[in-house]
Amino acid sequence: METIKVILVDDHKIFRDGFRLLLQSFPYVDVICEASNGLELLKVLEVNIPDIIFMDVNMPHVDGVEASKRALEKYPDLKIIALTTFLDDDYLEQMLMAGVEAYMLKNADIEEFEKAILKVYSGGNYFSAEIVALLSDKLNILRSRKVQQMELPVFTDREKEILELICKGFGNKEIAEKIFISPKTVEKHKSSLFQKTGVLNTVNLVIFSFKHQIVNF
Amino acid sequence: METIKVILVDDHKIFRDGFRLLLQSFPYVDVICEASNGLELLKVLEVNIPDIIFMDVNMPHVDGVEASKRALEKYPDLKIIALTTFLDDDYLEQMLMAGVEAYMLKNADIEEFEKAILKVYSGGNYFSAEIVALLSDKLNILRSRKVQQMELPVFTDREKEILELICKGFGNKEIAEKIFISPKTVEKHKSSLFQKTGVLNTVNLVIFSFKHQIVNF
DNA sequence: TTGAACAATAGGGAAATCCCTACTTCGGAA
DNA sequence: TTCCGAAGTAGGGATTTCCCTATTGTTCAA
Known part of the structure; x- marks a missing residue:
């Protein structure tokens, strides 16, 4: 040896x-x-x-x-x-x-x-x-951190779809092009996400998603 | 018993x-x-x-x-x-x-x-x-996933400080108030961070930080 | 000691994002 | 059936962020 x-x-x-x-x-x-x-x-x-x-x-x-x-x-x-x-x-x-x-x-x-x-x-x-x-x-x-996160807001399918794209780093225009809707509509979905999660802007939405492991990176 | x-x-x-x-x-x-x-x-x-x-x-x-x-x-x-x-x-x-x-x-x-x-x-x-x-x-x-990543850029103290605040969800104005500089200066530090990390906006900077575990949440 | 490089500061204008409002569609309840 | 609420769509205007440029101070080596 x-x-x-x-x-x-x-x-x-x-x-x-x-x-x-x-x-x-x-x-x-x-x-x-x-x-x-x-x-x-x-x-x-x-x-x-x-x-x-x-x-x-x-x-x-x-x-x-x-x-x-x-x-x-x-x-x-x-x-x-x-x-x-x-x-x-x-x-x-x-x-x-x-x-x-x-x-x-x-x-x-x-x-x-x-x-x-x-x-x-x-x-x-x-x-x-x-x-x-x-x-x-x-x-x-x-x-247990993962378990206790169960009381998350309920997102619609569109919201989930958009949240994923946001957390991949795409902007409103890019997301709009990807899913064939107006950038304005993307913004509306985002503001629904803001309300449901209680945050005020995209950055905080991304932070929220990572913290609650809604998206996996 | x-x-x-x-x-x-x-x-x-x-x-x-x-x-x-x-x-x-x-x-x-x-x-x-x-x-x-x-x-x-x-x-x-x-x-x-x-x-x-x-x-x-x-x-x-x-x-x-x-x-x-x-x-x-x-x-x-x-x-x-x-x-x-x-x-x-x-x-x-x-x-x-x-x-x-x-x-x-x-x-x-x-x-x-x-x-x-x-x-x-x-x-x-x-x-x-x-x-x-x-x-x-x-x-x-x-x-090992962490190690194999690209070599992380070197940040100045001010940049690290601002990056932390960004990842806590603060906006330019809030950060400016917290560390007593102009919002414009905060923006400049952010754009240095963008350059060093190769991202184009705040959202992507936050994503980068979480992915590379520069900040711990 | 004099540039050179770099960090920190900041302004003006362009671009993206955010807030408020509004219309349409669709499914379930009165 | 009709009506209501939820989801999806989108526009106008305010706010924030982003890009380019510029000044000041500090350090370090030629």
């Missing part, structure tokens, strides 16, 4: 030392470098490209979120495993959006780390059980 | 028998009924309302998705735990949309089932690790 090249990013040297010791028990893992914050990581990456980065979430100067974003922007093939001491709802979402492959607690046991490394190295994802619990709650929030 | 009333829905009697046996090892769980498909479930629900339904996803006649939707429509307080033999990407999404509280593999172990029942009964969610892996892949797909 070829070695998996790893970089550790954490602002506490003691943690890095301990963690490297832990990783050394995997013969196929090679810690090629360390960094104590995001900025340092970016410098290090100019010289050494690892397979996997273990990234602390809370760091001074450039935190895990920003560091992950920037690193992935420059090197999209990087795999990042986010490490955190406590469960932080906010960071979790941001790190996922930044594009990390895995998210785990620092006090995970050695088997968990092994699982995570192998899973991520082979192109998968890994989330520790605590994270899973948090994620599933989040998913529920998403769903 | 009061008993948790449970209904099993699965088209295989053998599975139902086995599963009931498993559930009987929890003294606080009471399997009050069974159904072999969605239609039967709906009939059963007219007489018996459980706390939790274990719902097979793949069933003849009325499948888990449809059954869950209809059941929740009539009895919104029901909690549903979806059960599946294999991981099916498609069903997963549909079941989540239908509004199930939990999603697990049938071959989960007894501890997992216990966790799921308790979590769901207390108003939470439960997803087994395999499901979360699938979900995280989904999240990943979202992300």
Whole structure:
């Protein structure tokens, strides 16, 4: 088995030392470098490209979120495993959006780390059980947001048709040409949409539609 | 502890028998009924309302998705735990949309089932690790869509400030008042935004911002 | 130190959008 | 049947937005 090249990013040297010791028990893992914050990581990456980065979430100067974003922007093939001491709802979402492959607690046991490394190295994802619990709650929030939107105004077919075109970015004239009516009529349908949704202009109508996921982009 | 009333829905009697046996090892769980498909479930629900339904996803006649939707429509307080033999990407999404509280593999172990029942009964969610892996892949797909987009233009601070206000639905005059400049200046910043993003009007600028997640709603 | 590039400011006129009113059609209720 | 309301159609005039041009201040490198 070829070695998996790893970089550790954490602002506490003691943690890095301990963690490297832990990783050394995997013969196929090679810690090629360390960094104590995001900025340092970016410098290090100019010289050494690892397979996997273990990234602390809370760091001074450039935190895990920003560091992950920037690193992935420059090197999209990087795999990042986010490490955190406590469960932080906010960071979790941001790190996922930044594009990390895995998210785990620092006090995970050695088997968990092994699982995570192998899973991520082979192109998968890994989330520790605590994270899973948090994620599933989040998913529920998403769903319930979708459910509670049921009390939406009722649109006529013509209104729906026009709303879709509006949200694709077409102006009154363009919409009129597409569906063979006068621009003036388009405007009337729009003002009906304004009334039903309680907004005052096209921009706000578009915002409303995206917010309520009436149109999917 | 009061008993948790449970209904099993699965088209295989053998599975139902086995599963009931498993559930009987929890003294606080009471399997009050069974159904072999969605239609039967709906009939059963007219007489018996459980706390939790274990719902097979793949069933003849009325499948888990449809059954869950209809059941929740009539009895919104029901909690549903979806059960599946294999991981099916498609069903997963549909079941989540239908509004199930939990999603697990049938071959989960007894501890997992216990966790799921308790979590769901207390108003939470439960997803087994395999499901979360699938979900995280989904999240990943979202992300990669984000990464592959064109490189975003660089906005000045003023432009970012104005873009945010635009995406909150404010017009030129309102923005001007908020940040103490002339409406004309706001317009100029907007036209810079148009140029940088390649759009032709405010509506399309808002659409662009949502699509590229420059603003978060 | 002197341009050059760029950010921020703003005006005038053209174009698109918004508001109010009005006509036609069609299906269901009195 | 007749009448009413809802949906679809559209025009006139006010408002807002958009495009082109221009000035000022700041930074940075020749």
